[in-house]
Amino acid sequence: MAVFDPDTILAISNKFRLQWEAAQQAYVLLYAEGMIKLNVSAGEVLKRLDGQRTLAAVIEDLQRQFPNAALEDDVREFVNIAHDHGWIIVKQPT
């Protein structure tokens, strides 16, 4: 399993498109053969992986929005899973 540096920049893979789906009241990943419905935290993480911000900046931003949770480990774990599924790619390896 990949372990990412704090300054890794991640982006949604070109095989998927992240979108807010009003009918589902959830973020979804759309792809050619279907759709993956994301839970709230997965959606919050993925929508920040914009190919611009570093992983550290993303975690910081999340921490600011959800100050009551210790989320770094959870975010890292989820990002690893998302990468293994091919949902996200490394934009600029450092």
Add this chain to the structure above:
Amino acid sequence: MGAVQLGFSGGEPLLRRDLEDLVAEARHLGYYTNLITSAAGLGEPRLKALKEAGLDHIQISFQAGSQALNDFMAGTRIFEHKLAAARLVKQYGYDIVLNFVVYRDNIDQIGQMLDMAGEVGADYVELANVQYYGWALLNRDRLLPTREQLSRAEAIAHQYQERWKGRMRILYVIPDYYEERPKACMSGWGSIFLTVAPDGVALPCQAARQLPGIEFPNVRDHSVEWIWNESPAFNKFRGFDWMKEPCRSCPDRFKDYGGCRCQAYMLTGDAGNTDPVCSLSPRHDVILSAISSANAAAERGNGAREPGQGEGPIFRNVRNSSKLSA
């Protein structure tokens, strides 16, 4: 209604000059947009415009009976043109997704098709056998591969799946005639898919129009919501209540939905029958005799052969098509 996928297929969607507008509007509405094209006429300006309109995904298909697929064997220009289009698609950030339609005359060459796909850097390749509707049904005796061909092809497909693991995904689909159970056609009638023909007629699948006694609603006259939920056509074979035996009490009905309504109609005369591909169908004999007839035709030499020998394949063209629809 929660639909998230919109596919443009044909015929050839690129023939529509307003395709970019349709894609842009679909994207604006939040759809994941997919274009299925022969890629003939897909040059850089068009691709750029489609990309800007927000197109998400492209599949390049090599249709059975098309000049391009035939050219593949001979290595001529149309085929080269398609490869160039595939490379261009990649440059624009799309995956290269290739669909090859295979049948008796070309199934022995799937190794070459996969080599070629590997060379252009394809991400996903689908090798699907012809479905025996319309044009292909009329030519079934010369299109259906023999049992030996199928087992060879399957072995080759597996070999390539191993070889290209992690780089190129390969899907190989055998003709349903050689299966014991039918395909779960459209994942069930009126279950997931709604097709709108160019004239506005809404269909549960592209082939359904041939079914007699069903009045398919038009999106010009009715809301899509009504068509999907209320229209008699979309409810006709929805769920399980319409089924006859043996499907009606069969545990597999939740898996295959009794197979394909169009195939049931074409081969048994009644769209409400069990798909005869199923070995439990009382009319399974029509499939068995089609197989033996095709295998016999192949043995007589009316089948797999060296390029340039025997009569050429029957192309789909305007002349032949009008014969089919007459």
